[in-house]
Amino acid sequence: MVATTVVALLLVxxxxxxxxxxxxxxxxxWPGTSIGLPTTTxxxxxxxxxxxxxxxxxxxxxxxxxxxxxxxxxxxxxxxxQEAAIxxxxxxxxxMGLAILMLRWRVVERGLLPWINVSQTVPLIALAPIIVTWxxxxxxxxxxxxxxxxxxxxxxxxxxxALRGLQSPDAAHLELMRSYAAPWRTTLFxxxxxxxxxxxxxxxxxxxxxxVVGAIVGEISIGTKTGLGRAILEYAxxxxxxxxxxxxxxxxxxxxxxxxxxxxxxxxxxxxxxxEGMQRADEVVA
Amino acid sequence: MSQPxxxxxxxxxxxxxxxxxxxxxDEVTALSDIDLTIGAGEFVSLIGPSGCGKSTLLRxxxxxxxxxxxEVTVFGKPAHAARLDQDYGxxxxxxxxxxxxxxxxxxxxxxxxxxxxxxxxxxxxxxxxDLVKLTDFGDYYPRQLSxxxxxxxxIARALSFQPKLLLMDEPFGALDEMTREHMQLELLRxxxxxxxxxxxxxxxxxxxxxxxxxxxxxxxxxGRIHSVIDVDLGDRTDETREDPAFFAKATEIREAxxxxxxxx
Numbered sequence: 001m002v003a004t005t006v007v008a009l010l011l012v013x014x015x016x017x018x019x020x021x022x023x024x025x026x027x028x029x030w031p032g033t034s035i036g037l038p039t040t041t042x043x044x045x046x047x048x049x050x051x052x053x054x055x056x057x058x059x060x061x062x063x064x065x066x067x068x069x070x071x072x073x074x075x076x077x078x079x080x081x082q083e084a085a086i087x088x089x090x091x092x093x094x095x096m097g098l099a100i101l102m103l104r105w106r107v108v109e110r111g112l113l114p115w116i117n118v119s120q121t122v123p124l125i126a127l128a129p130i131i132v133t134w135x136x137x138x139x140x141x142x143x144x145x146x147x148x149x150x151x152x153x154x155x156x157x158x159x160x161x162a163l164r165g166l167q168s169p170d171a172a173h174l175e176l177m178r179s180y181a182a183p184w185r186t187t188l189f190x191x192x193x194x195x196x197x198x199x200x201x202x203x204x205x206x207x208x209x210x211x212v213v214g215a216i217v218g219e220i221s222i223g224t225k226t227g228l229g230r231a232i233l234e235y236a237x238x239x240x241x242x243x244x245x246x247x248x249x250x251x252x253x254x255x256x257x258x259x260x261x262x263x264x265x266x267x268x269x270x271x272x273x274x275x276e277g278m279q280r281a282d283e284v285v286a
Numbered sequence: 287m288s289q290p291x292x293x294x295x296x297x298x299x300x301x302x303x304x305x306x307x308x309x310x311x312d313e314v315t316a317l318s319d320i321d322l323t324i325g326a327g328e329f330v331s332l333i334g335p336s337g338c339g340k341s342t343l344l345r346x347x348x349x350x351x352x353x354x355x356x357e358v359t360v361f362g363k364p365a366h367a368a369r370l371d372q373d374y375g376x377x378x379x380x381x382x383x384x385x386x387x388x389x390x391x392x393x394x395x396x397x398x399x400x401x402x403x404x405x406x407x408x409x410x411x412x413x414x415x416d417l418v419k420l421t422d423f424g425d426y427y428p429r430q431l432s433x434x435x436x437x438x439x440x441i442a443r444a445l446s447f448q449p450k451l452l453l454m455d456e457p458f459g460a461l462d463e464m465t466r467e468h469m470q471l472e473l474l475r476x477x478x479x480x481x482x483x484x485x486x487x488x489x490x491x492x493x494x495x496x497x498x499x500x501x502x503x504x505x506x507x508x509g510r511i512h513s514v515i516d517v518d519l520g521d522r523t524d525e526t527r528e529d530p531a532f533f534a535k536a537t538e539i540r541e542a543x544x545x546x547x548x549x550x
Contacts (some may be wrong), residue, residue, distance in 0.1 A: 031457075172382040175350050179376040180399050181369055190395070194386045 013049045020046050047244045048105030052251065053177075055244035069245070073231065073252035078149040080215045080228040081256060083143055087150025088260070092204070094151065095158025100188070103166045119154050124214070127152065128221035141192040142224055149221075156208040161203035165196025208260040216253055227252045293364075295453055297324040297347055301320065302356035304342055304509075313506035316342045320356070322502060322511060325439040326450070329477055329484045331494035331501045333539065339509025340487045341455055347485060348376055348453050371398070374451035375444030379459045381436035383443075390415065390424035393443045400447060414442035417476060422477035434465040438472070445480060454486045466547070467524070470496055474522055491543070495536045496522060503542040513542045 022031065023041025030037065039045055056070040098116065102109035128149050135145035169191050177187045219229025226250065235246040313395035316339040324330050332340040342417055345351040346358050348516040349369035351451040368374065371500055375396075383392045393411040394402075402410070415421050437457055444452055458466045474497060488494050494501045498517050505512040517525055517535050526532050 170382075172378040172380055173384070174376070175345075176376060176382055177349055178350055179374070180396050181372055182399055186399060190399070191384070194384065197386075202540075282487065 014044070014123060016049055020048070028041055044240070045244055047214055047247060049085055051244045052247045055242070056251075058245075061262045069248055070252075073228065073249060076226060076228045076231050077256045079226050080212065080219065080253075083215040083218070083227065084150055084208075084211040084256075084260060085145045086143070086147035087214055088154050088208055090147065090151040091154025091207055091211065094160055094206075095155040096162055098155070098159040099162035099166055102163050103188075103192070103256045104184070106141070109163070116156060119152070124153070124217050125221060126148065127178040128218055132218075132222045142222055146215055146218035146222060146224070146227075149218035151209045153214040157203040157206045157210070158200070161199045165199030166192045166200060186204045201264070201272070204268075205261050205264045209257045212253065212260055214255045228256065296321070296325040296326045296345045296360065296367050297330055298359045299323075299343070299347070299486065300356055300358075300360060301348060301441065301487035302343075302353040302520075304346060304351065304418065305338065305354040308354070318345075318510055319509060320509075322514075324485060324500075326361075326483050328500045329474075329486065329497055331486045331488055331498040331505060333488055333491065333494045334504030334543070335506055337509075337518075338504040338506040339345050342509065343451050343504070344485060344487050348374060351549075355433070359406075372400070372447065373449055374453050375447070377378050377410065377437075377440050377444045377454045377457045379456040381428070381433075381440040383436055383439055385428050385458060389420065389426050389428065389431070389439050392439055393424075393427065393438055393446050395443060396447050410446055411442075413447050416458065417445070417479070418442045418472070432465075432544055434461050434469060437461065437469065441473070443474065445476070445482070446481070450483060452484045456487050456489070459488070466493070467527070471522070471524070473497065481509070491539050492527070495519075495532060495539060496527065501539055502540040503539060512545065515539055515542065 014151075019037075020041045023037055025031075026037075027038050028037045029035060043051075057064045057068050057141050060069050060072050062072050062075070098112065100110060131148050131152075132142070132145045135148070136144070166188075173191055173195075174187070177191055183189070214231065215227070216229040219227040220233050223233075224230055231249045232246065232253065235242075239246050292332065299320050299322040302317060302320040303315065305313060305315050307313045320343060324344075332343055334340050342351060346353055347360065347365060349358075349365040352366075358365040361373055363371075383389075384395070390408070393414050394407040397410060398405045399426065411424065412421075415424050418441055420435060420438055420442070421520075423435065423439075427534070428439065441457070458469050461469060466486045470493065473484075476482075483486070484497075486494070487498060488497075495517060496519075499516055501515045503512045503515065504510065515538055519529065519531055519535065
């Protein structure tokens, strides 16, 4: 797992540097043709991978203190992580709640599902200022508004996949519960929710990374004073001076996205491991 | 095998029709004019070609479906009340175990729903595992077991709360011939040991002959009871399958099934 990740990372670096080198040789054309490369390969557009990594160890100012960029990004990332985590939690709760409502009443499913789909076509950039203005009007802290933006992205995959998962038990399972005269709630907890887990976790991984995207976009559109989004915005304005820094910040947010993805995968392993990776008994017996 | 006298009726089906999709273009009469009484302790098979409504009839007894006309009583009460009282256990063609539960926990599911204590549940599931000869498999997950073993777990689950009635819907239909014959003997042993009434849906002539004390032959479209055939072959063993009396009965059932075809 770790080994493949390292190899994959090295491959990306090799591709990046290889492309850059090729562009340098051919004056940004495909070799032997007059067709231009999609991006130019000068150091402003594509800084060397080593420079980007090196930038992480450059000192930056954080208020009055000075600290290496990677620590600075880690601090900002922690803030963004909290926003994303709150957003993810709300998204999970709202998504599950909606799925259960839609499961319980078909009319809710018919009435609500189209709107849930439509909700995701509203551009986040348009929505963010509305949420922020609304939040400030009600004296809510910005971190809450940012989390809400993150929630907006996360509830969707949760609701859709949880509904599929809750509907996944086959007729025989449902008849069995009916033969036990099990009330709806019991069937939900003993059958439908456990069965939904296999559908839910892939969606939760997507939702976790989306919650980071939501938090960063929220920070940027709100103009907060901290968080990764703020760092990205700042470094974007200074791109012409030090492009490496923006790339480093983007690396930081990618790392955050990967971490939350990893956290959910870990939770999945803990919840699902019990039924996986075991031999069949007749093989054991024989 | 001493047949208990059917003094108490386990199941009474009287004047039942079942119509699906009433008042729509694809309205279909699945069962028509069904009268059937099953005595306590009997082993009764419902046999017929696909589409004859045998599974539908089983589901009417279990109150998983409600009759369009007529009524079904189970141990003297309406089928609906019997279901609420959990008077029967059900076994389906596919074991239908919950893969996230260990074998023992699957068997304990109905007990859990009835609010049994953990200690009582553990004791009973151990007892049931012995009954179906899976003593050491309580900690396995269903997907680790073969199809036949899974079906035995499913039978143990259905019997765990000692219902007086066992409804089985082609429970051995997905098993290979060898496993199937073995399971039939096991089922008869369990039937004798527990004294449960069994209603068994199958489309196999030899299976119905081998297992039942009575075979109900259904004819299709609409499903009706063509005939009810008593089967008295004494205690069944593997030798029974080669007994001329067994073949004679099987032939009788086969002809009853064929007679339908000539008419239909």
